[in-house]
Amino acid sequence: MSGLYCLIGDTTGQRITSGGLVVTHTNRAELEWLFPNLRVEPIRINPAETLPVQFMPGCEGITFPLDRRQFR
Secondary structure, rough: OOOOEEEEEEOOOOOOOEEOOEEOOOOHHHHHHHOOOEEEEEEEEOOHEEEEHHHOOOOOOOOOOOOOOOOO
16 A cells, blocks of 8 residues: 545545545545545555645645644
């Protein structure tokens, strides 16, 4: 397993994508904390087909590893 996790849409059941790439992250707990209303699942995928969550529009200012104090 590649150690990647993806977001699953709450109503669609589909993988969340941005620009045609699957949004992924290496830390499941961080994804679950950032997106509490979405399901997080492990994924096996070619890395060329992924977009790390830190590069997703709207998440560029978030630093990883996640410091939850950024969100107070």
